[in-house]
Amino acid sequence: MRLLYPAARDTSPEAMASGLRLEERAPAERPYLVLNMVSTLDGKAALDWRTKGLSTELDRRLFHHLRTQVDAVMIGAGTARVERYGRIMKSDELRQKRVHEGLAAEPVAVVVSARLDLPADLPLLQTPEQEVVIATGSDAMLQGTAARIEYLRTGDDLPLLMAKLREGHGVRSVLCEGGPTLNSHLLAADLVDELFLTLNPKLSGGAAAFTIVAGRELVEPRELALVSVAEGDGDLFTRWRITG
Numbered sequence: 190m191r192l193l194y195p196a197a198r199d200t201s202p203e204a205m206a207s208g209l210r211l212e213e214r215a216p217a218e219r220p221y222l223v224l225n226m227v228s229t230l231d232g233k234a235a236l237d238w239r240t241k242g243l244s245t246e247l248d249r250r251l252f253h254h255l256r257t258q259v260d261a262v263m264i265g266a267g268t269a270r271v272e273r274y275g276r277i278m279k280s281d282e283l284r285q286k287r288v289h290e291g292l293a294a295e296p297v298a299v300v301v302s303a304r305l306d307l308p309a310d311l312p313l314l315q316t317p318e319q320e321v322v323i324a325t326g327s328d329a330m331l332q333g334t335a336a337r338i339e340y341l342r343t344g345d346d347l348p349l350l351m352a353k354l355r356e357g358h359g360v361r362s363v364l365c366e367g368g369p370t371l372n373s374h375l376l377a378a379d380l381v382d383e384l385f386l387t388l389n390p391k392l393s394g395g396a397a398a399f400t401i402v403a404g405r406e407l408v409e410p411r412e413l414a415l416v417s418v419a420e421g422d423g424d425l426f427t428r429w430r431i432t433g
């Protein structure tokens with residue numbers, strides 16, 4: 190893998206997702222929030238409704254190492270359901286990296302589901318070691334789960350969710366792994382600070398397939414500034430900061 194901008198040198202997914210200290214950038218009232226997505230060159234976020242065909246080995250390494258850089262990893266219910274989410278930290282090595290960087294060994298998993306439409310047998314919800322915050326508009330509770338679950342009854346109010354994560358849970362940095370609908374709501378609420386976007390060299394077409402930001406239309410297009418670009422096995426690994 191080779192960094193192309195802002196400087197040219199060899200790099201790796203592990204190096205690109207180390208020492209980011211995202212929490213130091215957090216404003217007082219909410220966590221610093223970073224999106225991580227992969228797309229085709231025409232911006233599509235899935236092939237046959239899965240990310241599997243888009244994510245290369247290098248991208249998967251970056252995906253897992255970015256999780257070592259934040260207090261919380263967030264996903265929308267659609268992504269949790271389709272991708273069958275499991276425990277966030279996949280190995281002791283990754284847990285140790287987090288501790289080495291001054292973070293808790295396990296990040297909090299935040300699942301956003303207005304309707305609380307989550308299967309209780311989701312591996313993420315069946316892991317006793319996993320702390321999960323479910324943000325929902327429902328008054329119900331899931332039955333038959335094994336994870337340590339807390340419900341935040343924040344409805345669809347994402348600014349309120351972010352404020353509660355910051356105040357009540359000490360969450361200073363969030364990595365949001367999508368999906369496209371949640372991304373659009375976060376962007377509309379002006380809660381996104383950065384985007385990590387892997388461009389996989391495919392064109393998939395189709396009007397129905399989601400792009401990386403779908404669902405809610407943004408009143409004004411968001412502007413971003415390029416932070417870095419790397420290339421590896423034909424993928425482009427880009428990092429952008431939201432400006433303005």
Ligand SMILES: NC(=O)c1ccc[n+]([C@@H]2O[C@H](COP(=O)([O-])OP(=O)(O)OC[C@H]3O[C@@H](n4cnc5c(N)ncnc54)[C@H](OP(=O)(O)O)[C@@H]3O)[C@@H](O)[C@H]2O)c1
Nearest residue numbers: 226227234238265266267268302303304345367368370371
């Ligand atoms: N390329 C990538 O990097 C990437 C990443 C993630 C996902 N994906 C793909 O994206 C597809 C899923 O897309 P999606 O847009 O349906 O997923 P999503 O954004 O993860 O989930 C949408 C759901 O999240 C909940 N939600 C979103 N905004 C909310 C808000 N403001 N308040 C409360 N709940 C909110 C709602 O859940 P309820 O309906 O339960 O109320 C909504 O139906 C899959 O094909 C997946 O493979 C791709």
